[in-house]
Amino acid sequence: MSSPRCIDALVAEIGSTTTSVTAFDGLEGAAPVVVGQGVAATTVSEGDVGIGLEAARARLEAEAGPLEPAVMLATSSAAGGLRMTVHGLTRKMTAMAAHEAALGAGAVVRYQTAGKLSSHDIAKIDAVSPNLVLLAGGVEDGDTETVLFNARQLAGLSARPMIVYAGNSAVADEVRALLGAAGFAVRVTRNVYPAVDELDILPARRAIHDAFEEHITRAPGMERIGEFVTGRILPTPGAVLLAAELLAEEVGDLVVVDVGGATTDVHSITDGSPEFASMMTEPQPHAKRTVEGDLGTFVSAEHTAALIPEPDRPTPLPPAVPTTPAEIAAAWALARVATVTAMSRHAGRLTHLFTPTGRKTVVHGRDLTACRTVIGTGGALVRLPGGAATLTASLNGSAEQLLPPLDARVALDSDYIFACCGALSAHFPPPAVVALMRASAGI
Secondary structure, eight states: OOOOEEEEEEEEEEOSSEEEEEEEEOTTSSOOEEEEEEEEEOOGGGTOHHHHHHHHHHHHHHHHOOEEEEEEEEEEOGGGSEEEEEEESSTTTHHHHHHHHHHHTTEEEEEEEESSOOHHHHHHHHHHOOSEEEEOOOOTTSOOHHHHHHHHHHTTOSSOOEEEEOSOGGGHHHHHHHHHHTTOOEEEOOOSSOBTTBOOOHHHHHHHHHHHHHHSOOSTTHHHHHTTSSSOOEEHHHHHHHHHHHHHHHHOSEEEEEEOSSOEEEEEEOOOOHHHHTTBSSOOOSEEEEEETTOOSSTTHHHHHTTSOGGGOOSSOOOSSOOSHHHHHHHHHHHHHHHHHHHHHHBOEEEEEEETTEEEEEEESBOOTTOOEEEEESHHHHTSTTHHHHHHHTTOOOTTBOOOOTTOEEEEOTTOOHHHHHHHTTTSOHHHHHHHHHHHHTO
16 A cells, blocks of 8 residues: 655545545645535434544545645534524623624524523523523623623523523623533623624624534534544534635635535625614624525425426435535425525615605615625535526525626635634635635636
């Protein structure tokens, strides 16, 4: 057997349906390359995701030969990904900010509340069985009563998920002590909503990433993978957002659509158009992610198919990895409606209000009109035919929708590496990581 080829990195992406292992080299220089990629089915159902990872690596090395990476990295959305609940003081302020921080970190938010937690809320949180709970509330020098009340309520949970506190710093020590005494691991970070109309969600995002790798109950076999991975295991959607942020620094405002088997995620990096800035009704983060848990090509296929008019609805629904022409056509139909629907939900819209002084136009939600690049990733867009046409279709909407312009540049992550690049960004020079993404998308 030949000696292993030394390379810079292997990155495993352990998804809900498939696991990929991608090899990279030249990351310290001016000409980074994708050495190869192997893909296999994710093996949660077999009780060990490592089986699928080993199969994916074996397929990679069958093509590229034996490899010896300097670092091994991983992202994961297996076993439902990162389940969170978020709790704030007011729905349009601290609860909204906490929700943005959780989604930006790559979480699937299963339950959200505003105001004081009731016994019904505690029962709902227990039913969700979150990996993490994000507790916020009160601007700096503002309310402390509600967040302390909620901390006492959370102490009554049956389970002991990790709790990230990102509320009024005046009571951070009291919250930590109260929940710590009840047996919770607590991580304190900066207030996600320090002042009216001011978001500060990046510290909370980083805290959630750390907590995900260090404290949550992972998919079966993930603890074994953690033993040989360099650094933390990132939630895959959080890694995609990190990659999108890095790319946007060079190419400008953009949208990345990720269609998966279980969810469809839309990531946008923009501050919106100056034309609509004065019409905004609530602050928006520079980097935003939405996750549509009812839109996917396998786990959520039944829900997605219901959005297609019955005469065109695919039957039967495709398997996790479609192979026959009929299966590929069915998966494409699901990917198309998932993309168009998720983009429409992510985008904000113009609303006309009638006031005593006349009609007033306001913006609700996300303004995507400054995003002149739209990139598709995820197997359903990258590995099925028609991905670019699907993205183009998502730009057509009503006049009130604040979608990217019809002449926006549309591209595909053809090497399927955006999540990998999010993981690589913490270990290698940004210019090399950006070069990989630009080459993959052809931009």
